[in-house]
Amino acid sequence: NCGSALTKMSRRYDSRTTIFSPEGRLYQVEYAMEAIGNAGSAIGILSKDGVVLVGEKKVTSKLLQTSTSTEKMYKIDDHVACAVAGIMSDANILINTARVQAQRYTYAYQEPMPVEQLVQSLCDTKQGYTQFGGLRPFGVSFLFAGWDKNYGFQLYMSDPSGNYSGWKAAAIGANNQAAQSMLKQDYKDEITREEAVQLALKVLSKTMDSTSLTSEKLELAEVFLTPSGNVKYQVCSSDSLSKLLLKFGVTQPAAETS
């Protein structure tokens, strides 16, 4: 845990994002990643017929109006969606930026923006906050799920530093290291979308801190192609999610908590 490894020396190099520490680290960027390590987790899995995103909801009051708004999953464009982990208000700014970038591309080229280009563009924005302007970095990590005609289904993970990479399966937020190693063990290259949903729910149930899993604590979304060849982003309804949790046998309390 890089938080506990910081020495008193680091206090001198904390306050501005735009300077390196003597060891060549950017503390503000690292602190941003700390913030995300305490946030609700999210998992993404790439399958041959779609991308699955599952998120752990931290705000679970019964008073919450959950009919239309989502906490973890957002649609960026018709062919790209994302899951977030971290500071929600920071995430909203970046999601809006990504949406504008996607529309600006379509305005110029009359075609959907290739997924990697969208991710790269957003990450270039995030990188700016680590180098100039005197503003702190965004405390958000993203999992981007999308489809384009160049590379088909894709999954990307990005963090506050502005780095990104493509993944077959990835986890962000709390306990992401445990989730990532579980995914590494159980992921198979030719996994189907249904198997990916099962794997994501299984991994999340094992790494979540709560004692039992219900559909109120989760969000599940999938990006896939309809029979007519259009990209569809679908958020699973609460009822369907409950049924899936029962079907895959993950509603009982987790046998071991991480």
Place this chain on the structure above:
Amino acid sequence: MECVFGLVGNDFAVVAADTSAVHSILVHKSNEDKIMILDSHKLIAASGESGDRVQFTEYIQKNVALYQFRNGIPLTTAAAANFTRGELATALRKNPYFVNILLAGYDKETGPSLYYIDYIATLHKVDKGAFGYGSYFSLAMMDRHYHSGMTVEEAIDLVDKCIVEIRSRLVVAPPNFVIKIVDKDGAKEYAWRESVKDAAVASA
């Protein structure tokens, strides 16, 4: 008096342009190539203000190349056409480019295509198109003889018919033309049609 025209065949697109560079009553040269190779599988045939023509088409060519360097994939013909139109549109109400363009391309997924882009940023996807005074003659010939799915031989024959009409019926007709073609194997020069050759410089 510049003539540019083009058409789409069964798995290729062909464009032809005159090759005279004229300033008032003086012909600077009669072998000016006005069809630029935009990238491996796209051609831009441009006519209009000569400074604008080169400036604008090179700007588009370099931006298309930059896209490919940045993103590892080429732009589709449609995307390049829309980008080109967008640049003309943005400049239109401040500092317009007086350039008319026929953009021909070949995409693996969608085959050959031709885009008509005029100087006030009109964009049309077309099977055949033409600009300039020569268009009165070339469009008439193409309307009469064009059909979809033409072979290269048929298309070049039609191009030659258009050139004959322009040469015989347009006052101050340009004497020379260049023909370029784009198909699955790429964009390349097909032929020149010269009725006047620049005289060789006398040796010292």
